[in-house]
Structures are given as C-alpha cells and as structure tokens.
Amino acid sequence: MASIWVLTQPADTSKQEAILADVITGVRGSKTSVCAIRSDTRDLVPLVEWSTSFDKRDPLPAGFYISFLQTLDEAQRKKANQNRLIMAEWVVDQQEWQWLVQDIEDLAPREF
Numbered sequence: 446m447a448s449i450w451v452l453t454q455p456a457d458t459s460k461q462e463a464i465l466a467d468v469i470t471g472v473r474g475s476k477t478s479v480c481a482i483r484s485d486t487r488d489l490v491p492l493v494e495w496s497t498s499f500d501k502r503d504p505l506p507a508g509f510y511i512s513f514l515q516t517l518d519e520a521q522r523k524k525a526n527q528n529r530l531i532m533a534e535w536v537v538d539q540q541e542w543q544w545l546v547q548d549i550e551d552l553a554p555r556e557f
Contacts (some may be wrong), residue, residue: 449520450457450549452532454493474510479533493533493542502535505542509533516544525535 448467471482478494492513495504506512513531520529528549536543 448528449517450528450530451458451492451517452483452530453490456531472510472514474505474506474508476504477514479505479510495542509542513535515539516546520546 452464464547466524468483468485470484472492473480473481473482475510479492479494480489481492482488493505493509495502514535520542530547530549530552531544532547534543535541536547
C-alpha cells in the first residue's frame with residue numbers, strides 16, 4: 446500500500462528536517478508557519494516556516510494551511526500504488542509559495 450509522506454521544513458537551522466507519514470492528526474497555520482500535530486508524540490512539527498531571513502520571499506499566503514489539507518486530501522485520493530511526497534516550496538518563476546506533490550520514485554537524491 447502506498448504512503449503519503451510530508452517533508453518538514455523548520456526555519457531554525459538547529460532542527461533537522463524530517464519526513465512524516467500517516468502521523469498527522471491536526472494542522473494549524475499563520476502568516477509565518479504551517480504546523481502539524483503528530484499523533485504518535487503529540488509534538489507540533491513545522492511543515493513550512495517563513496522568517497525575515499527569507500527577505501526575498503513573501504510571507505505565507507492566507508489559508509496556506511487549508512491549501513495543505515486540500516493537497517493532502519488530493520494526494521490520498523490519487524495515491525493508488527505510488528508513494529508520494531508533499532512539500533512546501535517557494536516557486537521562483539511564479540514568486541509564490543506552493544504545496545508540491547511528487548512521486549517518490551521520481552525523486553533524485555538531493556538536499557532539500
């Protein structure tokens with residue numbers, strides 16, 4: 446059975462990125478972050494964080510956490526037999542934040 450994975454992206458460089466699967470029980474958002482609550486630890490985990498250190502990027506758009514839930518729902522409905530990764534990304538040529546869904550088998554090893 447396929448899984449949906451979500452890349453965490455903490456702005457604090459002392460925290461490592463992680464990938465979550467099937468452990469998100471809640472989501473909350475603001476202009477600066479979208480966080481998930483893990484069902485296994487009850488920890489709050491940043492899925493994306495914006496800070497003033499990203500001075501060339503706009504803050505997260507209003508309702509970006511709702512966009513995450515819509516993206517997650519769509520990925521779960523379409524998952525079939527493929528493992529998928531959801532991540533927030535600043536899309537340079539469109540100058541906006543977007544949730545991206547990629548098939549894991551299509552990903553090349555790289556640094557996120």
